[in-house]
Amino acid sequence: MADLRIEGEREPLLGDTPGSREWDILETDEHYKSRWRSIRILYLTMFLSSVGFSIVILSIWPYLQKIDQTADTRFLGWVIASYSLGQMVASPIFGLWSNYRPRKEPLVVSIFISVAANCLYAYVHIPASHNKYYMLVARGLLGIGAGNVAVVRSYTAGATSLQERTSSMANISMCQALGFILGPVFQTCFAFIGEKGVTWDVIKLRINMYTTPVLLSAFLGILNIILILAILREHRVDDSGRQCKNINFEEASTDEIEVPQGNIDQVAVVAINVLFFVALFIFAVFETIIAPLTMDMYAWTQEQAVLYNGIILAALGVEAVVIFVGVKLLSKKIGERAILLGGLIVVWVGFFILLPWGNQFPKIQWEDLHNNSIPNTTFGEIIIGLWKSPMEDDNERPTGCSIEQAWCLYTPVIHLAQFLTSVVLIGVGYPVCNLMSYTLYSKVLGPKPQGVYMGWLTASGSGARILGPMFISQVYAHWGPRWAFSLMCGIVVLTITLLGVVYRRLIALSVRYGRIQE
Incomplete structure (x- = not known):
């Protein structure tokens, strides 16, 4: 049945050559099946974590307005950011926990926190006042629960050989991308229930x-x-696929070997954290700016922006899945670096294609003129383009580039062909950078427990998702797309330079010490 196994999940590992001492079974069929069952459970965990984040992303703003009329767009920004803040704080903690205890423990605890957060979210309408703060806490707790991403990546890195690593990490990314795609779809399916719904009086639950x-x-x-309690088992192999001794193992085995010694290249570790930060920063900037940019450049109404940009983001998710499949094959030929x-x-x-050029200018929104000052656009006001409040009538709202943004008067329009071409290119580049960053990271760290390091990597990504929207909202509002995208081009150039400097250092620990040929 080996031919039926999916690519990247190899047959039980064998030694090097027939007749040698190494030509023996390094992994039994039973161990192989148990190892991959455990990894697949973590694929599911990553998928459900992504769904948990995105399944309410389209309804947070109208729900926040409904439960607490004192909430404004500034507070919305904090609600959105609280998820990433929670994940940033929790990731290193769960990672450290997973280094010294069975991985079931941080996984179960983190998922339980997420379940509690979702239950709290369902009851935020109950308190007589300060409802918005309960929602803030609920989203923050959900972010803390999502800190288990570090555990998932650490486990997968430790339970796969170098040959299996890229494929396994790509599968994790695919599950994550599918979760982000299907979450809003599930939300849409529940829209028919309506705002009123039904109430379960016994437990005061409004459905x-x-x-x-x-x-x-x-x-x-x-x-x-x-499923985690029933199926997940502790597995750890070295870069060749041999079982390693680990404090997380529930049973000791005389066949297990000691983890090879060697110092981790800390320069490479820091560099990859920066690379991963930039990768997440890029997409956070892009998904934040897409709504206001299209409304300014093409005079789309808010309803049109939500519809068209929703389609674009969904298409990017599908594109990412295709890219992950392609990268699994391509990495075997040219390498991750x-x-x-x-x-x-x-x-x-x-981003270079997005730079405005020519002598055609966007439609000016003269009707929105109140004074000559540049508005102090907040994170929440930028994010607000992703939602449409039922109380707003788009047909009565002016469209175009607001005259309050002084740059609208002298900045050329970004043509739709430019925008769509850029969308496709960034949709190709981002998933590649994201996947390759933490795949290389896991190889640089070697077979030692990676929980803490993966925690810091996840925290850097969470920080990028916080800082990206804050950065682009201020630059775009005050100086416009030319400065915004020029700065992004500069950031990417600096990142490419950094990669060039550390390029030779981004190799697997076992390759660095000559135990395995690259």
Whole structure:
């Protein structure tokens, strides 16, 4: 049945050559099946974590307005950022925990926190006041629960050989991307329930279009906990695929070997953290700016922006899945470092194409003129383009580039062909940079426990998702797309330079010490 196994999940590992002492079974068939069952459970965990984040992303703003009329766009920014803040704080903690205890423990605890957060979200309408703060806490707790991403990546890195690593990491990324795609789809499916819905008086639970998605997410979280407890086993192999001794193992085995010694290249570790930060920063900037940019450049109404940009982001998710499949095949021929460099170059070209040029200018929104000052656009006001409040009538709102943004008067329009070409290129480059960064990271760290290091990597990505929207909202509002995208081009150039400097250092620990040929 070996021919039926999916690519990247190899047959039980063998030694080097027939007749040698190494020509023996390094992994039994039973161990192989148990190892991959455990890894697949973590694929599911990553998928459900992504769904839990995105399943309410389209309804947060109208729900926040409904439960607390004192909430404004500034507070919305904090609600959105609280998820990443929670994940940034929790990731190193869960990572450290997973280094010294069975990985089931941080996984179960983190998922339980997510379940509790979803339940709290479903009840934020109950308190008589300060409801918005309960939502803030709920999203923050959900982010803390999502800190288990570090554990998932650490486990997968430790349970796969170098030959299996890229494929396994690509599968994790695919599950994550699918979760982000399907979450809003699930949300849309529950829209027919309506805002009123039904109320379960005994437990004071209101089941409507806002709470049903989180209740589903909570149920799936409980199911995930059951599967982890029933199926997940502790497995750890070295870069060749031999079982290693580990404090996380439930049973000791005389066949297990000691972890090879060697110092981790800390320069490479720091460099990859920076590369991963930039990769997440790039996409955070792009998904934040897409709504206001299209409304300014093409005079789209808010309803059109939500519809068209929703389609674009969904298409990018599908594109990412295709890219992950392609990268799994391409990495075997040219290596992860070259693919990462290519991804950064593609991203740079994408932002360069977005630079305004020509003598055609966007439609000016004269009707919105109140004074000559540049508005102090907040993170929440930029994000607000992703939602449409039921109380707003788009047909009565002026469209075009607001005269309050002084740059609208002298900045050429970004043509739709430019924009769509850039979308495709950034949609290719971002998933490549994201996947290759933490795949290389896991190889640089070697077979030692990676929980803490993966925690810091996840924290750097969370920081990027916080700082990216803050950066682009201020630069775009005050100086416009020319400065915004020029600065992004500069950031990517600096990142490419950094990659060039550390290029030779981004190799697997076992390759660095000559135990395995690259």
